[in-house]
Amino acid sequence: MSERLPRQLHPGAWWLWAIGIGAAASRTTNPITLLVLVAAVGCVVAFRRTDAPWARGFSTYIKLALLVIAIRVVFRVLFGSQHGTTILFTLPELQLPDAAAGVRIGGQVSLEGVLAALYDGIRLATLLLCIGAANMLANPKRLLKSLPPAVHELGVAVTVALTVAPQLIESGQRIRRARKLRNAGSGRRGFVRGVAIPVLEDALDRSLVLAAAMDSRGYGRHDPQSRSSSFVTGALLLGGVGGVCVGVYAMLDGTAPRALGVPTLVVGCVVAVLGIRLGGRRVRRTVYRPDPWRGAEWAVSACGVGAAAVMFVASAVDPANLYPSLQPLRWPELGLLPALAAAIAMLPARLAPPVAVRPASSVSRDVAVAA
Amino acid sequence: MIEFDRVTVTYADAAAPVLRDVSLVIPEGELCLVVGSTGAGKSTLLGAINGLVPHFTGGTLAGRVVVAGRDTRTHRPRDLAEVVGVVVQDPVQGFVADTVEEELAYAMEQLAVPAAVMRKRVEETLDLFGIAELRNRPVRTLSGGQQQRVAIGAVLTAHPRVLVLDEPTSALDPGAAEDVLAAIGRLVHDLGVTVVMAEHRLERVIEYADSVVHVARDGTVQHGTPGEIMRISDVAPPVVRLGQALAWEPLPLSVRDARRRAQSLRELLDRHADAPVAEPIPAGACLLSARRVVVRYGDTVAVREVDLDLHAGETLALMGRNGSGKSSLLWAVQGSGARQGGTVAAGLDGVDPALLAPVEARRLVGLVPQSPGDLLYLPTVGEECALADRESGSARGTCRAILERIVPGIDPDAHPRDLSEGQRLALALAVQMCPRPAVMLLDEPTRGLDESAKHRFAAFVAELAAEGHAVVIATHDVEFVAVAADRVVVLADGEIVADGPTADVVVASPVFAPQVAKVLHPDPWLSVAQVERALAGARS
Numbered sequence: 001m002s003e004r005l006p007r008q009l010h011p012g013a014w015w016l017w018a019i020g021i022g023a024a025a026s027r028t029t030n031p032i033t034l035l036v037l038v039a040a041v042g043c044v045v046a047f048r049r050t051d052a053p054w055a056r057g058f059s060t061y062i063k064l065a066l067l068v069i070a071i072r073v074v075f076r077v078l079f080g081s082q083h084g085t086t087i088l089f090t091l092p093e094l095q096l097p098d099a100a101a102g103v104r105i106g107g108q109v110s111l112e113g114v115l116a117a118l119y120d121g122i123r124l125a126t127l128l129l130c131i132g133a134a135n136m137l138a139n140p141k142r143l144l145k146s147l148p149p150a151v152h153e154l155g156v157a158v159t160v161a162l163t164v165a166p167q168l169i170e171s172g173q174r175i176r177r178a179r180k181l182r183n184a185g186s187g188r189r190g191f192v193r194g195v196a197i198p199v200l201e202d203a204l205d206r207s208l209v210l211a212a213a214m215d216s217r218g219y220g221r222h223d224p225q226s227r228s229s230s231f232v233t234g235a236l237l238l239g240g241v242g243g244v245c246v247g248v249y250a251m252l253d254g255t256a257p258r259a260l261g262v263p264t265l266v267v268g269c270v271v272a273v274l275g276i277r278l279g280g281r282r283v284r285r286t287v288y289r290p291d292p293w294r295g296a297e298w299a300v301s302a303c304g305v306g307a308a309a310v311m312f313v314a315s316a317v318d319p320a321n322l323y324p325s326l327q328p329l330r331w332p333e334l335g336l337l338p339a340l341a342a343a344i345a346m347l348p349a350r351l352a353p354p355v356a357v358r359p360a361s362s363v364s365r366d367v368a369v370a371a
Numbered sequence: 372m373i374e375f376d377r378v379t380v381t382y383a384d385a386a387a388p389v390l391r392d393v394s395l396v397i398p399e400g401e402l403c404l405v406v407g408s409t410g411a412g413k414s415t416l417l418g419a420i421n422g423l424v425p426h427f428t429g430g431t432l433a434g435r436v437v438v439a440g441r442d443t444r445t446h447r448p449r450d451l452a453e454v455v456g457v458v459v460q461d462p463v464q465g466f467v468a469d470t471v472e473e474e475l476a477y478a479m480e481q482l483a484v485p486a487a488v489m490r491k492r493v494e495e496t497l498d499l500f501g502i503a504e505l506r507n508r509p510v511r512t513l514s515g516g517q518q519q520r521v522a523i524g525a526v527l528t529a530h531p532r533v534l535v536l537d538e539p540t541s542a543l544d545p546g547a548a549e550d551v552l553a554a555i556g557r558l559v560h561d562l563g564v565t566v567v568m569a570e571h572r573l574e575r576v577i578e579y580a581d582s583v584v585h586v587a588r589d590g591t592v593q594h595g596t597p598g599e600i601m602r603i604s605d606v607a608p609p610v611v612r613l614g615q616a617l618a619w620e621p622l623p624l625s626v627r628d629a630r631r632r633a634q635s636l637r638e639l640l641d642r643h644a645d646a647p648v649a650e651p652i653p654a655g656a657c658l659l660s661a662r663r664v665v666v667r668y669g670d671t672v673a674v675r676e677v678d679l680d681l682h683a684g685e686t687l688a689l690m691g692r693n694g695s696g697k698s699s700l701l702w703a704v705q706g707s708g709a710r711q712g713g714t715v716a717a718g719l720d721g722v723d724p725a726l727l728a729p730v731e732a733r734r735l736v737g738l739v740p741q742s743p744g745d746l747l748y749l750p751t752v753g754e755e756c757a758l759a760d761r762e763s764g765s766a767r768g769t770c771r772a773i774l775e776r777i778v779p780g781i782d783p784d785a786h787p788r789d790l791s792e793g794q795r796l797a798l799a800l801a802v803q804m805c806p807r808p809a810v811m812l813l814d815e816p817t818r819g820l821d822e823s824a825k826h827r828f829a830a831f832v833a834e835l836a837a838e839g840h841a842v843v844i845a846t847h848d849v850e851f852v853a854v855a856a857d858r859v860v861v862l863a864d865g866e867i868v869a870d871g872p873t874a875d876v877v878v879a880s881p882v883f884a885p886q887v888a889k890v891l892h893p894d895p896w897l898s899v900a901q902v903e904r905a906l907a908g909a910r911s
Contacts, residue, residue, distance in 0.1 A: 141469065160467065178745035180707045181738050182802065183729040183762055198748050201788070206464050212427050213465030217526065218452030218481035284483040288476030289490065 004296075006356040008050070011138030012146055013297035013352075017044075018134035020304025021345050024311040025126040026252045028322040029119040033338040034126045037307075040346035041133045047349040049136050050356070061132030065125035069118065076117030077109050084112025084327065112326045119324075146291060150233070150279030153220065160210065164203065171202040222283045229278070236275030243268020299351045303344050310341040372533060372565045373397040373420055378434035379590075380415050380424060389415045391590035393434070397567065399532070402559045402579055404597070405569040407586035408605050408821040410791045413569040416586060417535050420567060421455035422448045439532055453482055456526030460537045462518045463511065471513075471521050472497075472506045478529040489528075496524045500554050515693045516547025520554055527558070534558065536568040540575055541818060544692045544847045545882045548575055555579075571821055574608035574850055574886050577601070578625035597624050606822040609850055609886040612899045629890040637891055640902070643909030647874065647901055655683025658717065658809045658841045659704065659736065665712030666699040666865075673699040675865040676713065681810055681841040686832055688856035688873070689845040690883060696865040697845040698741065701812045705738040718809065730762070737808035741815045743799030744787065752790070752798060753783035763806035774801035777831045778824075793824030800831075811835065812843045817851045829855040849877065853885035853897040873897060 018041075025037050042058070049055040077091070093107035141162070144155035175198045214220075247265025250256040314337035315322055324332035375395045381388040389412040397403050405413045418424035422443035425432045436443045439454045448457075456478075459465040468474040475496055479489045497503040500520045505513060510521060519539055526534065539555070540548035556579055558564040570576045577583075583600035585593045593600060598621050601611045610629045614622040617636060623629035659681040666674040674696045681687065689697045702708020704715055706724030717724050717735040724732040740746065749755045756770040763769075774781060777797040781790065787798060796816055804811065817825055825848075832842050832855050846852060852859060852873065859876040861869040861883070869876045874895035877883040887896050896902055 156467070159469075163469075174740075174742070175745050177702075177707060178740050180729050181705070181733065181740065182746050182759075183733060194748050198745065209459055209461070209464040210467070212423055212448075213457070213459050214467060215427060215448045216421055216423065216452060216455070216457040217467075217478040218449045218529070219467075221449045221452070221481060285480050286483050286486055286489065288473065288480055288486065288493070290486065 004353045006354045008142075008291070008355065009048075009138070009300060009352050010146070010291040010293050010297045011140070011143040012291075012293070013300040014138040015134045015143060016301035017304035017345075017348055018130045018137075020301070020306070020308040022127045022130040023252060023308040024341050024345070025123060025130065027308075027311040027315050028338065029123055030322055030324050030332045030334075030338065031119055031122050032332050032334045033322070033342070034122045036334060036339065036342040037345060038126055038129055040342045041129055043346050044349045044352075045133050045136055048352045048355060052139065054139055055136045058132065058136060061129055061136075064132075065128050068125050068128060069121035072121030072124065073114060073117045076113055079103070079105060080113055080117065084110030086111040086329065088114065112329065115329075116326055142291065145287060148276045148280050149283040149285055150237075150276045152283065152285060156214075156219070164207075167206065168199060168203055172199050175199055175202070221285075233275055233279040236271055236278060240268050240270075240272025240275050243271060296351060296353050300348045303347045303351065307341040307345040310337055310344060314338055314341070372399040372401075372439060373567070374435075374437045375419070376435040376437070378419065378432060378436060380412070380419065380430055380432050382428070382430040385430075388590050389430075390419070390586070390592070393592050395584065395592065395594040397565060397582070397594075399565055400559065400563045401581045402555075402566045402568070403582050403584060404573075404576055404580035405567060405584045405586065406573060406600070406604055406606055408588060408823065409571075409793065409819065411586045411588050411605075412590055413586050414537060416584070416592070417457075417537055417567060417569055419443070420533065420535050421451045421457050422446060423457070449481075452478060452531075453529050454531055455533045455535060456523075456529060456531035457535045458519075458522045458526055458537065458539065461542070462522030465522060466510045466518075466525075469509055470506070471502065471508055471510055474510050474521060474525045475528050478526060482529055484529075492528045492530070496528050499527075499557065500524045501550075514547065515543050516550050519543065519547070519551045523551070523554060523558075527564075531564070533565045533567065536566065536570075538570055538819075539568065540570060540572055542693075545575075545849065547693060548572070552576065552579065571606075571819070572848075573606060574610070577608055577611070578627075598622050609899055610890065613887060613890065613902065616899055616903050626886055626889045629886075630892075633890050636902075637894070639909065640891070640894065640896070640905060643905075645905075647895060647897070647905070655685065655839060655841075656719070657681070658683055659715070660717075660721070661704055661713065661715045663713035664700065664703050664710060664715065666696070666703045666709055667711050668709070673865050674703060677862075677865070677867055679704070679860070679867075681843065683809070683839045683841060684836050685858055686836045686842045686844070686856045687858045687860060688852040689843060689860050689862065690847070690849075690852065691862035693847075695862040697862055698814050699865075700862065701738060701814055701843065701845055705736045705812055706732045707738075733763075733803070734806045734808055736810045736812065737803040737806070738812040739796070739799050739803050739814065739816060741818075743796045743816075746799045746802055747787040747795070750786055751783065752781055752785050752787060755787060755798060755802060756783070759802040759805045765805050765807075770801050770805050773804050774798060776834070777801060778827060791824075792819035793821070793828070796820070796824075796828070804835075808840075810841045810843070812845075814845050815847075816844060817846055817848045825851055825854075849883050849885050852883075853877065853887070854900070859883075 021037060021041060025034055028034065045058055088109050088111050090108045091106040094105040096103055096105065141159055144158055147155040172195060175195050179194050243264050247261060247268050250260035250264060251262065314335060317337065318335055321333060321335035322338070324330060373396070375393045378390060378393040379388050380390040393416070405416055407413050415424055418428060419432065419436050420438060424430065426447050438451060441451060441454060443451070466474055467477050472493060475493045476489055479492065497506055500523070502517065502520055502524065505517060505521070510518065513521065523534070523536070536555070539551055543551065552575065555566060559566055568576065577597055580597050582594060583597045585600045585604050587605070593603065601607050601622050601624070610623050610626060613629060619632055623632055657680055661677065661679040663676040663678065664674055665672070665676055677700060689700070691697055699708065703710040706715065706727065707729065710725060715723050715725065722735070724736050747755055749758060756774065759770040760767050774797060777800060778794055781794055781798070787795060790798065816828065820828060829851065832844070835842050844856065856873050859869070859871065859873050860867055861876060874897060877885065878888045878892070878895045885897055887898055887902065
């Protein structure tokens with residue numbers, strides 16, 4: 001294999017990989033397995049993230065994940081029904097009227113209950129970290145760029161909307177500062193009149209200017225479309241997306257009927273692709289420096305899908321390992337197949353092409369400064 | 372290339388048309404400058420070129436506009452995208468993408484230009500505007516001049532034959548404006564692009580123009596050579612005013628023209644009039660004294676240990692590049708902005724305004740921010756004035772009376788957003804003047820003001836100074852400084868690099884010298900009015 005040039009992997013590949021691991025994690029509550037999966041994800045992030053601003057927040061995601069676990073456990077301790085025999089401690093119980101039967105506040109706290117909440121929290125946290133990792137490895141805005149032409153306008157709308165939030169904050173700060181200068185009357189009514197209305201006016205003005213600028217630059221140029229064909233396109237797209245949603249839900253929820261999962265997903269995908277093809281026919285536009293989809297992209301997304309597949313197999317072969325018993329309490333163990341899944345999940349740390357350390361231009365500028 | 376045939380534009384609910392019976396032809400490869408007072412319909416004329424008027428703005432357009440053979444009645448702006456490139460006034464508001472490179476490619480993506488061609492054109496445009504090293508930078512982090520060049524580049528990648536620019540240099544410091552104008556000049560001379568440009572800062576652009584379109588207040592237009600139009604125009608740069616005052620024929624349009632004609636004037640002034648002595652800075656009581664003021668945002672130091680004293684009766688201009696710390700210094704001195712170090716002592720008791728409640732602080736130091744509209748939020752001018760009186764505890768009618776002094780005759784029922792730039796500034800200034808602060812700080816007040824509004828504003832500032840206020844004006848407008856300020860402080864990278872009487876600081880400076888000073892160099896004449904007074908004195 002010749003030496004690979006540094007480049008950015010297609011964002012779609014990273015997202016497929018992350019979703020695959022998320023699907024794998026959803027198959028188990030075994031904390032050891034989940035932690036190994038998290039370690040695999042963290043390892044890939046450490047090796048293959050860029051130094052872009054969105055790639056610097058893994059610690060934030062970890063804090064968020066810990067918060068999710070903590071909330072889950074605390075709620076279970078306070079409100080959950082505590083089946084189990086190993087009582088850790090007893091909280092004062094709030095006596096509720098009969099109408100609220102089934103709801104419990106306080107009372108005995110069992111080890112089994114707390115562990116169940118902890119396992120569940122870890123699973124949620126793992127899913128969250130997978131999404132976080134995808135976010136850091138691939139700029140979500142670049143993912144929008146790779147959208148098919150039919151939904152391109154939607155992508156632009158999202159991009160523009162994403163810039164609105166910081167702008168609103170900025171104009172809010174500016175106007176609040178100005179208000180302080182004038183020391184206008186305080187109070188809620190004063191706030192609405194003095195800050196909210198000017199900020200909204202500002203936002204409206206900006207969006208009108210932006211709309212005019214985009215119009216002048218050719219945004220929204222396409223061939224006229226007949227009513228019936230736009231109806232067909234819309235129906236196909238909506239139906240397809242609906243199918244995909246139902247399919248994914250059925251796949252991830254272990255209790256849903258088997259027949260609902262894969263077939264609905266496949267049919268939904270086909271219908272959506274048809275709709276996108278049909279809609280894209282009338283749009284003429286090109287993409288600047290499109291992200292290529294090459295071997296590395298196939299490999300990375302295969303790793304995600306592979307990890308998920310191994311866990312699906314594992315759940316058929318050895319479900320006891322994936323859902324460790326709480327009654328009786330048993331120490332969870334790392335099974336062979338889950339370990340294999342984690343190993344596959346970690347492969348992109350080597351399979352993905354190395355990242356460019358920093359943009360070439362800033363290097364040359366530094367060199368110029370040094371000279 | 373651009374043809375207007377008896378065009379009349381009337382907006383909905385408007386009593387009179389904005390443009391009246393406009394017929395003109397702008398040939399290919401011309402740089403055409405659109406001039407006129409604010410609100411005269413310059414933007415409407417520009418918008419009509421690519422069909423934004425009336426397709427986007429509404430209103431009715433009678434007559435015909437044809438650009439490169441395409442009629443705007445049947446072509447929407449997006450259908451003209453490869454023919455006309457439009458750059459909006461504030462380039463940041465027109466940016467769609469995040470990074471420079473993607474922004475440059477955006478228009479081509481919409482026009483379905485093949486990927487290989489796009490790649491090549493982006494590289495060419497990066498080189499043409501000298502912005503190659505910015506290619507991966509987020510557009511919002513660039514300086515004003517860089518943003519303006521990126522915005523022009525971004526429409527140019529679609530290879531339009533007409534470029535429409537709305538005040539491309541108004542918000543820029545003199546150096547950045549030079550960069551942008553040089554880029555525009557290259558497009559006209561090397562690539563044969565037809566450029567139509569509206570600009571208030573005539574002194575910067577008039578010498579590059581091949582023709583000028585003058586939009587009068589009643590909506591009629593005249594189109595002719597710069598020399599012809601400057602004779603009848605409402606607005607004119609100082610060199611033209613100087614030529615008019617001395618009845619030079621033909622009128623000079625550039626400093627170079629005027630300097631070649633000015634030999635005899637310089638001799639006359641030398642013989643008969645005393646060169647204006649740098650007026651001694653009025654040594655009133657010290658109203659505000661700032662010591663070692665530091666403002667920093669994270670790692671960037673915006674203001675670096677600046678000392679500043681303000682005296683009664685003084686008008687101080689704060690100049691310097693965009694981002695040199697002018698605004699930060701004003702806000703820090705006023706007390707409501709960030710200040711990480713140093714002391715500010717205001718008033719006779721020498722209190723720090725940052726420690727006072729806002730209502731007390733504004734009695735000592737007032738500030739009008741860069742966008743004066745931020746201060747206003749009520750639906751009518753009358754209500755704004757009444758509220759300003761209540762907030763500041765002044766007698767009823769105080770604010771209205773101040774407003775009348777700055778700009779007389781504003782309709783009290785008008786909405787502040789419907790006022791012209793100059794009227795809005797006047798209202799914001801009147802609101803802030805209500806508690807009669809001893810020190811008044813103004814951040815970029817002349818942006819968007821036309822010549823007559825600037826004159827009125829300068830006259831009011833002079834009145835304030837005469838009443839014993841100290842006025843500080845942060846600005847890029849060298850011509851305004853020459854007329855209005857008696858002391859100039861130049862900031863660079865947060866430090867004061869020059870501080871002294873206006874003539875001493877600006878006359879010898881290549882960037883900050885006003886046109887009259889350049890024409891009559893080395894004598895320190897700053898404004899046409901000064902020269903006229905001296906000549907009148909010499910004749911009598």
